[in-house]
Amino acid sequence: MAIIVNVDVMLAKRKMSSQELAQKVGITPANLSILKTNKAKAIRFSTLDKICEVLDCKPGDILDYKK
Amino acid sequence: MKILGEKSLSSKVKVGLEVLFVIIALLDIVIFATIGNIVLSESKDIVFKNYLSEIVLITIISVVLCLTGLVALYIIYQFIKIFKNLKQNKLFENENTKYLNKIALFSIIISVLYLIILIGISITLNKSLQFSQLDAILIKVIIGVFFMGFLVFGIGIKILNEIYKKAIEYKEENELTV
Numbered sequence: 001m002a003i004i005v006n007v008d009v010m011l012a013k014r015k016m017s018s019q020e021l022a023q024k025v026g027i028t029p030a031n032l033s034i035l036k037t038n039k040a041k042a043i044r045f046s047t048l049d050k051i052c053e054v055l056d057c058k059p060g061d062i063l064d065y066k067k
Numbered sequence: 068m069k070i071l072g073e074k075s076l077s078s079k080v081k082v083g084l085e086v087l088f089v090i091i092a093l094l095d096i097v098i099f100a101t102i103g104n105i106v107l108s109e110s111k112d113i114v115f116k117n118y119l120s121e122i123v124l125i126t127i128i129s130v131v132l133c134l135t136g137l138v139a140l141y142i143i144y145q146f147i148k149i150f151k152n153l154k155q156n157k158l159f160e161n162e163n164t165k166y167l168n169k170i171a172l173f174s175i176i177i178s179v180l181y182l183i184i185l186i187g188i189s190i191t192l193n194k195s196l197q198f199s200q201l202d203a204i205l206i207k208v209i210i211g212v213f214f215m216g217f218l219v220f221g222i223g224i225k226i227l228n229e230i231y232k233k234a235i236e237y238k239e240e241n242e243l244t245v
Contacts, residue, residue, distance in 0.1 A: 031245045041243040 004064040007036050010055045025050045072156050081150035088143045095136040102129045128187045135180045138173050145170045159231075159238045167228040174221030181214035 011021060022032040027047060034040050048059055055062070069075040105126075145166040152163055188210060 027245060034243060035245045039243060040245050041240045043245050047245050 001038070002065055002067055003038075004066055005035055005038055005040070006062055006064055007032070007051070007055075010057055010061055014055055016055070021051070021054060024054045071153050071158070073154060075154070077150050077153040081147055081154060084143055084147045084150060088140060088147065091136055091140055091143065095133055095140070098129065098133050098136070102126060102133070124187055124191045128184050128191070131180050131184050131187070135177050135184075138177050138180070142170050142173050142177075145173075159235045161235060164228055164232050164235065167224055167231060171221045171225035171228060174217050174224060178214050178217035178221060181210055181217060185210045185214055 007021070011018060018032055018036070019029060022029045025032075025047065035043065048062070051062060052059060071077055149163055149166050152158075152160060157163075185207060188206060
């Protein structure tokens with residue numbers, strides 16, 4: 001898939017651990033790992049909204065498109 | 068009543084299928100032995116030689132009928148594997164689609180074998196004077212029903228398998244939705 005998830009980059013910028021993000025967003029670390037490793041087939045708007053809120057960023061900062 | 072898992076309806080069906088498997092296997096062995104015995108012991112008989120072509124046809128039909136038994140055994144074995152998975156709560160597994168695919172394929176093979184029997188019986192009954200016209204039609208209709216039944220069953224399972232594949236796809240998609 002051409003959609004790249006850049007949660008790792010944003011986590012590094014915000015100096016936040018994956019565990020902390022998962023806890024604040026309310027998803028399991030396993031699901032966050034699926035997202036980070038680009039294995040996810042879909043992301044709920046509610047999850048995206050929460051991630052953006054916690055990381056204080058826009059969806060475009062997390063999601064990228066590469067051909 | 069519990070449908071899936073241990074001590075459920077599916078586990079009881081699995082036991083039933085295993086019993087059916089043994090019964091069909093024994094029946095097949097008995098029929099094969101009987102045909103072999105008749106052909107070997109009666110081949111020197113004068114009456115037998117007079118109706119040789121007819122007896123050869125009947126033997127071929129019986130052998131094909133036994134073959135359908137063997138294929139049915141394989142189908143039952145695939146069903147046993149599916150019910151074993153259901154017993155272990157493995158519902159949406161790719162393994163099950165493989166088994167269903169084999170069941171569909173072998174059901175169609177059985178229907179082809181019944182078609183061969185139908186053709187064989189049509190030739191035999193036309194030659195034989197032992198059967199009345201009504202009996203001949205009745206036998207052909209029964210074999211025809213088996214042929215159609217297995218053909219429709221095979222195609223039906225094939226379609227259900229495609230639905231099952233879609234369900235597995237949706238399940239995987241759901242699991243990978245964050």
